[in-house]
Amino acid sequence: MIFLRLAIKSLRNRMFATSLTAISIALSITLLLAVERTKRAAEEGFTQSVSQVDLLVGARTGPLNLILYTVFNMGSASNNISWNAYQEIKSKPEVAWTIPYSLGDGHKGFRVIGTDENFYEHYRFRGEEKPELAEGAPALGIWDAAIGSTVAKQLGYKLGDKIVIDHGVTKGVGIQHHDDKPFQVSGILKPTGTALDDSIYISLFGTEAMHIDWQSGAAPDHNHHVPATSIKKENMQIDQITAFFLRTKSRVETLRLQREINSYAKEPLLAVIPGVTLGELWRGLSQIEQILKIISWMVIFVGLAAMLSTLLAGLNERRREMAILRSLGAGPARITLLMVFESAFLTLIGIILGVVFNLCGFFILQNWLQNEFGLYMVGPAFTSTEFIYLLITFVFGIFVGLIPAYKASKAALKDGLAVRV
Amino acid sequence: MNIVELQQIQFIYSSSSNPVLDIDSLILKKGEKVFLYGPSGCGKTTLLEILSGVLVPQSGKVSILQKDLAQSTAADRDQFRGAHIGYIFQSLNLIPYLNVQENITLPLYLSKQRRSKVAASNEASELQNICTRLGISNLLLKPVSELSVGQQQRVAVARAMLGKPKLILADEPTSALDHDLREKFIRLLFEVCSEQQTTVLFVSHDRTLSPLFDRSISLPAINKVVTR
Numbered sequence: 039m040i041f042l043r044l045a046i047k048s049l050r051n052r053m054f055a056t057s058l059t060a061i062s063i064a065l066s067i068t069l070l071l072a073v074e075r076t077k078r079a080a081e082e083g084f085t086q087s088v089s090q091v092d093l094l095v096g097a098r099t100g101p102l103n104l105i106l107y108t109v110f111n112m113g114s115a116s117n118n119i120s121w122n123a124y125q126e127i128k129s130k131p132e133v134a135w136t137i138p139y140s141l142g143d144g145h146k147g148f149r150v151i152g153t154d155e156n157f158y159e160h161y162r163f164r165g166e167e168k169p170e171l172a173e174g175a176p177a178l179g180i181w182d183a184a185i186g187s188t189v190a191k192q193l194g195y196k197l198g199d200k201i202v203i204d205h206g207v208t209k210g211v212g213i214q215h216h217d218d219k220p221f222q223v224s225g226i227l228k229p230t231g232t233a234l235d236d237s238i239y240i241s242l243f244g245t246e247a248m249h250i251d252w253q254s255g256a257a258p259d260h261n262h263h264v265p266a267t268s269i270k271k272e273n274m275q276i277d278q279i280t281a282f283f284l285r286t287k288s289r290v291e292t293l294r295l296q297r298e299i300n301s302y303a304k305e306p307l308l309a310v311i312p313g314v315t316l317g318e319l320w321r322g323l324s325q326i327e328q329i330l331k332i333i334s335w336m337v338i339f340v341g342l343a344a345m346l347s348t349l350l351a352g353l354n355e356r357r358r359e360m361a362i363l364r365s366l367g368a369g370p371a372r373i374t375l376l377m378v379f380e381s382a383f384l385t386l387i388g389i390i391l392g393v394v395f396n397l398c399g400f401f402i403l404q405n406w407l408q409n410e411f412g413l414y415m416v417g418p419a420f421t422s423t424e425f426i427y428l429l430i431t432f433v434f435g436i437f438v439g440l441i442p443a444y445k446a447s448k449a450a451l452k453d454g455l456a457v458r459v
Numbered sequence: 460m461n462i463v464e465l466q467q468i469q470f471i472y473s474s475s476s477n478p479v480l481d482i483d484s485l486i487l488k489k490g491e492k493v494f495l496y497g498p499s500g501c502g503k504t505t506l507l508e509i510l511s512g513v514l515v516p517q518s519g520k521v522s523i524l525q526k527d528l529a530q531s532t533a534a535d536r537d538q539f540r541g542a543h544i545g546y547i548f549q550s551l552n553l554i555p556y557l558n559v560q561e562n563i564t565l566p567l568y569l570s571k572q573r574r575s576k577v578a579a580s581n582e583a584s585e586l587q588n589i590c591t592r593l594g595i596s597n598l599l600l601k602p603v604s605e606l607s608v609g610q611q612q613r614v615a616v617a618r619a620m621l622g623k624p625k626l627i628l629a630d631e632p633t634s635a636l637d638h639d640l641r642e643k644f645i646r647l648l649f650e651v652c653s654e655q656q657t658t659v660l661f662v663s664h665d666r667t668l669s670p671l672f673d674r675s676i677s678l679p680a681i682n683k684v685v686t687r
Contacts, residue, residue, distance in 0.1 A: 040568035051556030184541075273678075359554055364513060366566045366618075367541015369534050 041372070048359070052352055056380075059348045060387040066341035067392025068399070071424055075400065075415070077327045082416045083164060087232055088283065090162040091137075092292045093128065094315075095119070095299055096281035098306035101315045108281050108311065110137055111149045113234045115141055118278040122304050127284070127372040132291040135160050135345040137283040140245045141202050143216070148189050150238045152201055152245030152279075154178075160285065162415050163232050173197060174225030180243045180271060182224035188235040190226045199223045201238070203248060218247045218263065226273025231241065231412035246276050284309075338431055342438050345384060349377070349442045355413050360446050370447030377443035378436055389428050393420075461522070461531075462626055462658040463487035463510060468519030468529075470502075470509060479505050485676070489625075492649055493660045494669045497678035503662045506678065507628050510660065511544050512536030524625055537541040541570030545619025545683035549631035555602040560586065560599040563618045573622040587617070589617050592651055608635050612644060620651055627652060630660045633668070645671050 048055050087109050088094075092352055096104045097117035106112040128136045140152030158176045175196045177184040185195055195201065201221050205214040221240060229235055251264040286292050292311065299309035360373055373452050400407075400415055407413040465485040470640045473480045479502045487493055497503055508514040509521060512528045513536075521528040525544055528536055540546075553562045563586060567574045575586050582593065590596040603611060610634055619627055629648070633641040645661070645668065652659050669675040 044554075047556045117508070271479075358548075359547070362552065362554055363539075363569070365511065365540070365546035365548070367537050367570045369537035372569075412648070 041376070042379075045121050046370060047377055048255075048356070048376075049380060049383065052355075055348050055352065056384060058439065059345045060384050060391065061376065062386060063338075063341040063435075064150055064177070064391035065434050066334070066337040067389055067428070068395040068433060069337050070427055070431075071392060071396040072399065073327075073330045073334045074427070075396070075419065075423055077330070077412065078417055078421070079413055079415050080327075083231065083412070084320050084412050085313060086164045086416075087316065088161070088163055089165055090160075091283040091312050092286045092289065093284040093296055093299070094281065094308045094312045095284060095307055095309045098308045101310040102319060103279065103307065104181050104308060104310055105312060105315050105319065107141065108283075109233060109316075115280045117306075119282070119307065120305060121277050121279065121300065123307065124279055124282060125231055127299060127302075128282075130295070132286050132288065132295060134285045134287045135284070137161055138242060138279045138291075139281045139283070140242055140278075140282075143205060143245070143248065145189075145201055145203050145238055145412060148186070148193075148236055148238055150183075150240060150245075152240050152242045159285070163230060163234070164414060167230065169229045169234055170177050170231065171225045171227045175225070177224050177244070179224070180247050180269060181219070181221050183221040184227060184239040184240060185223055186223035186227050186235040186239075187229035187239050188236045189238055195223050195226070197223055197226065197359070202239075203238075229409075231408060231414050233413075238301040240275050242279065243274055244273050246274055250274070266452075273310075283312075331369055341388070342431075343433055345381060345435065346438045346441060349381060349439065350445075352442075356446075373447045374440070374443040377446055379441040380430070380440075381439025382436050385432055385438075387434075389431060392442025393428070460523060461486050461523075462489050462491075463660070464522040465518070466520040466522075468509065468516040468521060470514065470516040471503060476685050480509070482506075482519075482681050485681060487626075487658050487660060489658055490653070490656045492652065492673045493606060493661065494672035494675040495660060495662045495678055496664060496666050496669065497682075499664055501678050502679055502682060503664075504630055504682070507546075507630050507662060509659070510626075511540050511546060513540070513627055515528050516579070519587065533611045536559065538570065538572070541566060542572035544623050545624040545627040546617045547612075547619050547627065547629040548634045549634045550662065552618070552632075552684075553606075553611055555604060557603070558599070558615055559601050559603060559606070562603060562614055563590070563599075563621055566578070567620060567622060570622075573624070585621065589620055589651070593617050593647060609640050609644065612636065613630075616648055616651065620655065620657070623657070625658060627657055627659045629659065631663050631665075632661075634665070641668065642663045642671065 094108060096108065096115065097119055103113055107115050124136075124138060127133065135156055137156045138153055138286065141149065144156060151386040155178055171184065172187070174184070175182075183201060188194065198229060199222070201223065203216045203221060205216055221244065227234060247269045252267060277403060284295075296309045296311065299307050319331050363373065363376075397419060400419070404415055407415070463486065466480055467484075468480060468482050470476055470480040474615065495503065495506070505514065509516055510523065512523070512531070515521075515529055515536075520530065523539070525538060528539070539547060555567070557565070564582070567582070586599075587596060590599065593616060594615050595610060595617065596652065598606065598610060598614075603614065606614065612635070627648075633644055636644055648659065649671075661668075
């Protein structure tokens with residue numbers, strides 16, 4: 039078809055300028071898609087910092103605070119839950135499982151979490167992912183500790199290393215140490231890109247054992263000191279935990295159970311739905327994302343403006359070409375089509391290149407983003423949102439072509455001769 | 460038979476209030492080679508654009524090959540021009556990114572009617588004939604940028620003539636050529652046109668060319684609009 043050949047040859051004739059235009063559009067598209075993808079990955083990663091949990095229960099505080107200190111290792115709990123209350127809720131028929139958390143101690147700036155086997159079995163993040171051991175075994179014995187990957191990397195711990203836990207401190211180095219009762223690294227967790235990496239997991243018994251001879255928050259004196267060797271699981275009584283995650287047998291029970299826990303008479307408790315609270319928190323933090331999106335739209339706009347100016351500048355050179363085509367019987371409609379085809383074609387090339395750049399870029403950088411930023415590219419690479427963005431860009435590209443097309447079709451043959459020799 | 464017949468035409472560009480052309484009558488007969496001269500800016504190109512149906516006068520009759528262009532739609536006029544009229548500009552007639560052959564055969568692809576006059580099997584031989592006639596048959600596959608100005612103008616003639624249009628409109632096609640080449644070019648154009656009984660309207664400001672033509676018309680003499 040002559041028309042297509044004409045259009046393509048014309049583009050090829052102006053290869054340098056047109057490929058620059060296509061590339062500038064491609065880069066804009068790449069940026070827009072990258073921002074969108076990163077945003078989605080960050081959002082998914084964030085709101086699914088803990089997943090498959092229906093309720094998160096702690097002593098009464100703000101919902102955000104509860105989420106922050108249990109899921110993100112930030113801030114600290116104001117109060118604890120009694121073991122009895124925990125047991126009472128846990129044994130309700132509608133509860134499938136629970137993961138208890140006992141917080142309050144740290145090790146060289148990393149948080150120490152007392153929990154039990156349910157953590158290794160039921161804890162999930164980003165949908166289906168679970169904490170897995172790179173080596174060793176879960177911390178189930180009294181003096182066992184399973185450490186997160188960042189802890190292992192930064193402190194250089196190996197299996198069997200002894201660690202001393204600081205009392206009551208989760209950031210920085212504590213003043214009081216549980217140096218009479220050192221723990222032993224029993225396992226190292228695989229990297230997850232979540233706060234799990236920055237934590238040290240011990241058993242609930244371990245937390246209890248550390249503090250067994252402490253009284254009113256003070257270290258024991260000589261008379262009261264209980265040596266580590268004499269502590270046995272069997273004769274130990276746990277009397278409180280900080281919080282726990284809860285999964286119901288049937289999702290429909292969640293709201294009712296939440297109400298029930300929130301109005302628990304014996305103790306002031308708070309139950310939140312983690313997904314909901316995380317979503318709210320994310321929306322509060324998402325201003326940056328909005329700004330990024332606006333910037334990438336501006337980049338797209340600049341790309342298209344560059345295309346418009348290339349087309350208009352090219353049109354000046356092409357006036358003679360247009361006059362020749364007019365003199366040979368090509369009507370304004372054909373001239374318009376030629377111009378619009380050009381801009382649509384360039385936009386399409388730009389879009390395709392942009393998508394390719396984007397997919398390749400993320401494919402290549404995926405590991406680096408995971409390792410350096412904990413940014414996991416979860417979710418599909420392409421969603422309807424991206425498709426809509428690309429469609430808008432394409433339509434806009436066509437409209438950009440209409441402007442020089444209108445000018446060109448208005449020009450008479452005389453314009454072809456405007457440059458007198 | 461009158462190939463061109465203008466009656467009482469008046470033309471005003473929409474952007475100005477002064478008419479550019481006001482002509483009572485202009486008639487070209489079949490096979491005539493007419494020279495139309497006048498100084499720059501007297502409306503020569505505008506007249507050619509009216510004759511080719513790019514512009515339409517506000518009043519009057521524009522009959523080309525017995526078809527009234529003033530009464531036709533824009534699309535009709537474009538089609539008509541593509542099918543029946545060969546147009547030669549003063550220079551830069553060729554599309555720079557097409558080679559010589561592609562430039563010459565371009566009208567066949569833009570107009571079905573023009574195409575139908577050249578049977579597909581004959582396209583190559585017809586192209587060869589006309590190019591041999593014009594002395595450019597060895598240039599067919601060259602990019603047009605490698606041609607001299609004289610060669611370019613001959614390619615433009617070949618394009619205008621292919622498909623045997625009835626009317627050739629030439630807008631100062633020799634102004635980019637030096638003096639010796641001008642006469643040679645016009646004689647060559649006439650030879651080719653005579654073979655096909657084509658009517659030629661040749662526009663120029665250079666009156667020295669007028670003896671070569673059947674008839675000469677001064678545009679200022681027939682245009683009632685007083686020009687600067």
